[in-house]
Amino acid sequence: xxxxxxxxxxxxxxxxxxxxxxxxxxxxxxEDIDQVGEKHSGQLSFALSMSYDIETTKIYQNxxxxxxxxxxxxxxxxxxxxxxxxxxxxxxxxxSMEITKLRDKYEIDIPHETLPExxxxxxxxxxxxxxxxxxxxxxNLISSLPMEVPNQSELVRVIKNAAKAYSIEEVNCxxxxxxxxxxxxxLKKFIKMAPTKGIKIVDEDKxxxxxxxAFPKQVEGPRKEAxxxxxxxxxxLAAAKVxxxxxxxxxxxLGYAKNKYTYLNAIKQNQLxxxxxxxxxxxxxxxxxxxxxxxxxx
Amino acid sequence: xxIIRNYIIFVIAMAVFATIQAQEDPRNVIWVHGLDGxxxxxxxxxxxxxxxxxxxxxxxxxxxxxxxxxxSNHLRSLxxxxxxxxxxxxxxxxxxxxxxxxxxxxxxxxFNSNNxxxxxxxxxTPNYGAQIANSLLDGSVESAASHALDELSAGPIAQSLxxxxxxxxxxxxxxxxxxxxxxxxxxxQIDINGEIxxxxxxxxxxxxxxxxxxxxxxINNYQSELPHISMWASEQSSSxxxxxxxxxxxxxxxxxxxxxxxxxxxQAQEIYEGFHDLHHALGVSNSLAGIFNPLSWITAAFHFNLxxxxxxxxxWIGNSESTWNSLIGAYEEEEQLVFYSVLDCQENDDDxxxxxxxxxxxxxxxIPDPEETACRWKILSYNTTVLINHPSDGLIAxxxxxxxxxxxxxxxxxxxxxxxxxxxxxxKEDEVDYTYEEFIKIWGREDYFxxxxxx
Numbered sequence: 237x238x239x240x241x242x243x244x245x246x247x248x249x250x251x252x253x254x255x256x257x258x259x260x261x262x263x264x265x266x267e268d269i270d271q272v273g274e275k276h277s278g279q280l281s282f283a284l285s286m287s288y289d290i291e292t293t294k295i296y297q298n299x300x301x302x303x304x305x306x307x308x309x310x311x312x313x314x315x316x317x318x319x320x321x322x323x324x325x326x327x328x329x330x331x332s333m334e335i336t337k338l339r340d341k342y343e344i345d346i347p348h349e350t351l352p353e354x355x356x357x358x359x360x361x362x363x364x365x366x367x368x369x370x371x372x373x374x375x376n377l378i379s380s381l382p383m384e385v386p387n388q389s390e391l392v393r394v395i396k397n398a399a400k401a402y403s404i405e406e407v408n409c410x411x412x413x414x415x416x417x418x419x420x421x422x423l424k425k426f427i428k429m430a431p432t433k434g435i436k437i438v439d440e441d442k443x444x445x446x447x448x449x450a451f452p453k454q455v456e457g458p459r460k461e462a463x464x465x466x467x468x469x470x471x472x473l474a475a476a477k478v479x480x481x482x483x484x485x486x487x488x489x490l491g492y493a494k495n496k497y498t499y500l501n502a503i504k505q506n507q508l509x510x511x512x513x514x515x516x517x518x519x520x521x522x523x524x525x526x527x528x529x530x531x532x533x534x
Numbered sequence: 535x536x537i538i539r540n541y542i543i544f545v546i547a548m549a550v551f552a553t554i555q556a557q558e559d560p561r562n563v564i565w566v567h568g569l570d571g572x573x574x575x576x577x578x579x580x581x582x583x584x585x586x587x588x589x590x591x592x593x594x595x596x597x598x599x600x601x602x603x604x605x606s607n608h609l610r611s612l613x614x615x616x617x618x619x620x621x622x623x624x625x626x627x628x629x630x631x632x633x634x635x636x637x638x639x640x641x642x643x644x645f646n647s648n649n650x651x652x653x654x655x656x657x658x659t660p661n662y663g664a665q666i667a668n669s670l671l672d673g674s675v676e677s678a679a680s681h682a683l684d685e686l687s688a689g690p691i692a693q694s695l696x697x698x699x700x701x702x703x704x705x706x707x708x709x710x711x712x713x714x715x716x717x718x719x720x721x722x723q724i725d726i727n728g729e730i731x732x733x734x735x736x737x738x739x740x741x742x743x744x745x746x747x748x749x750x751x752x753i754n755n756y757q758s759e760l761p762h763i764s765m766w767a768s769e770q771s772s773s774x775x776x777x778x779x780x781x782x783x784x785x786x787x788x789x790x791x792x793x794x795x796x797x798x799x800x801q802a803q804e805i806y807e808g809f810h811d812l813h814h815a816l817g818v819s820n821s822l823a824g825i826f827n828p829l830s831w832i833t834a835a836f837h838f839n840l841x842x843x844x845x846x847x848x849x850w851i852g853n854s855e856s857t858w859n860s861l862i863g864a865y866e867e868e869e870q871l872v873f874y875s876v877l878d879c880q881e882n883d884d885d886x887x888x889x890x891x892x893x894x895x896x897x898x899x900x901i902p903d904p905e906e907t908a909c910r911w912k913i914l915s916y917n918t919t920v921l922i923n924h925p926s927d928g929l930i931a932x933x934x935x936x937x938x939x940x941x942x943x944x945x946x947x948x949x950x951x952x953x954x955x956x957x958x959x960x961x962k963e964d965e966v967d968y969t970y971e972e973f974i975k976i977w978g979r980e981d982y983f984x985x986x987x988x989x
Contacts, residue, residue: 253625257540274814284819286815286818286819288818290890291875291922292871293872293874293875294849295872295916296918297876305866306860306867306921307674307677307678307857307860307861309867309919309920309921310852310853310856310857310859310860310865310921311681311853311857312918313852313853313920314870314918314920315849315873315919316851316872316873316874319811321811321815322810323815323816323819331812331816333811333812333815335808336806338735342873342913344870344872346870346871346920346922347868347922348771348922348923348926349922349923349925350768350769350771350773350923350924350926351768351770351771351949351950352769352770352771353772354797354798355797355800357792358801358880359798361804361807361808363812365674368804368805368808370801370804379797379801381721381801381805383805383808385809385812386693388816389822390681390833391816391819391823391830391833394823394826394827394830395826396602397826397827397936398823398826398827407826410825410826411822411825415737416825417824419825422825422826422827422828426827426828433829434834449832451836453596456635460839461618461833462839463832463833463838464832465937466828466831471825472821472824472825473821473824473831473834476831476834476835476838477835478835478838478839482970483545485839486838486839488817488835488838492820495591495611497853498726499817500821503818505838505842507842508726508949509846510681510684512677512678512681512857513677516676522875523875524875524876525670525818525831525913
């Protein structure tokens with residue numbers, strides 16, 4: 237009997253040691269943006285925080301591939317991805333991002349017959365302090381590279397100006413509901429001053445107004461123009477088209493669903509692409525947005 | 535009678551002794567390089583096995599510029615000079631890498647009655663032609679290279695727009711902003727394109743190496759009486775990056791190897807995807823900010839455009855292995871079922887009466903307003919054609935590497951190895967020397983190819 241008792245004690249101690257070792261050895265290499273972003277008590281160190289899950293499928297409009305070379309068919313491989321995105325913009329416009337790959341039930345799994353890749357796959361990308369860091373599924377750092385992202389101080393300025401002109405409750409309500417009727421005069425002001433700023437009113441009816449604005453010309457590059465379709469009733473962007481040398485290269489539609497509140501839940505994009513053979517084709521990207529969460533600290 | 539019997543026994547014993555003795559004499563092994571090689575190409579394995587086995591290794595440096603017949607003739611004259619009176623010994627083995635295998639087989643065809651070889655081992659040889667030669671000649675490689683540069687540079691070029699101001703709001707990225715990593719990647723792609731062009735050789739040789747060339751047909755129509763072995767290599771995904779990594783290791787930078795290059799390209803793809811996701815998120819956030827200042831909607835359009843430019847490079851890297859396989863002929867077209875989510879928008883609020891038409895409208899129509907309809911997500915599917923990647927050594931598809939009609943025991947597979955690393959494991963990160971392991975099996979056979987150790 238004594239023998240068994242000591243054996244049990246030994247196993248219990250062994251398992252306890254294993255547990256302690258295992259939890260310590262699972263220590264993650266990366267510093268969560270949540271921990272970094274909320275260091276200061278009483279005030280968040282970011283001006284804007286936005287998180288959402290997206291599921292994007294990219295397909296090609298012409299399903300009859302018989303006219304295309306194998307190289308073109310390779311370029312038209314359909315794509316589907318699901319990921320979780322967290323973006324934070326600090327008060328001075330610095331951008332941090334965390335992108336985590338999620339498992340998708342409807343993943344496109346092409347049955348290649350080559351030996352599978354044995355490289356460790358990147359599961360999470362953290363962009364912060366002018367670096368992109370790549371982590372595997374266990375949270376171990378794989379590598380890190382310089383990656384400088386454009387400063388967004390202008391975006392922060394727009395939001396802070398809104399907070400100065402209106403109450404924080406109005407601003408938060410507008411963001412939470414994607415309803416901006418209380419800001420409708422901003423749209424009216426925009427329509428009035430548009431011609432003086434080089435923005436053309438292309439069309440207007442009861443529901444929508446369409447405007448166009450030219451992007452600055454690059455030394456070597458096509459002439460670019462944006463055409464916006466704005467929903468006047470709800471003061472929100474319904475669609476945006478980009479033209480290069482008068483040819484529509486990208487059309488973006490924003491879809492808003494309604495539950496208790498209205499929220500952005502869909503983005504559809506038609507993009508003009510050039511295949512290796514030189515032929516043009518239109519790809520369709522359909523993005524489903526879930527769990528959209530926006531926080532402001534102005 | 536007894537004298538005759540003893541004499542016969544003596545003769546038989548001498549014959550047996552001579553056979554055993556012959557097997558103990560070193561045999562000549564002629565290591566024949568390929569199109570891109572020279573007398574150093576096989577140096578690594580030639581030296582290992584010359585030290586280890588009963589063999590005399592030779593590495594003639596023959597001319598590959600003037601076609602296969604010229605190559606075979608030149609190879610023969612080098613063998614005759616180097617081997618002297620053993621040049622026609624029927625124990626001589628020819629081991630040909632890539633085009634070297636074709637040159638060796640062609641030598642057999644041209645001089646079969648007075649052969650330099652008694653047996654031939656082809657290693658990653660394009661026995662039925664190299665599709666890459668066809669792709670180089672018909673301009674497909676050039677189209678693919680040009681397309682690659684366009685796709686990889688789309689994001690960085692778009693991002694280097696100067697900032698500008700409309701209505702008191704300045705937007706657009708910083709001037710001249712291009713990550714150094716991406717600039718290096720684009721430069722590397724240019725280097726790779728140069729290396730790919732070097733795969734071609736001269737027009738004379740490249741023409742003969744094509745799938746369907748008359749020279750290839752002539753070599754394959756010849757019925758050789760020699761024993762043959764085919765060694766074929768199967769590289770793991772991403773086979774094209776591993777091939778280029780090994781090539782760069784050999785010709786440009788020994789600090790690069792197959793795995794280093796794969797890691798580099800995986801990270802590059804993540805950078806492209808990161809910029810796409812960043813600009814996509816900025817498009818969404820500026821769509822939001824437009825509620826307070828509609829000028830931000832112009833910024834939103836700008837960021838959505840940038841996101842798609844970066845996605846070009848991301849998608850190109852993701853599809854690059856299939857693109858490459860289409861150039862080397864290691865693929866098959868198949869139908870694939872693809873699922874995608876769409877918004878199903880009812881015309882009324884009755885949950886039981888769905889409108890099952892196409893739900894996100896085509897270009898020109900806006901997504902229905904949720905105040906007027908109730909939209910729900912639905913999964914649809916459709917069939918499309920995709921390319922399935924097939925085994926290769928990164929340059930030559932499997933079927934061409936293996937001589938038809940060989941018994942299965944004469945076919946050796948070198949795993950996790952590409953067209954260049956098969957002749958030097960230093961171009962790979964893997965510590966296992968798969969080529970050595972297969973050669974050991976060949977030397978241990980109980981037939982013509984058996985070659986004993988020295989000790």
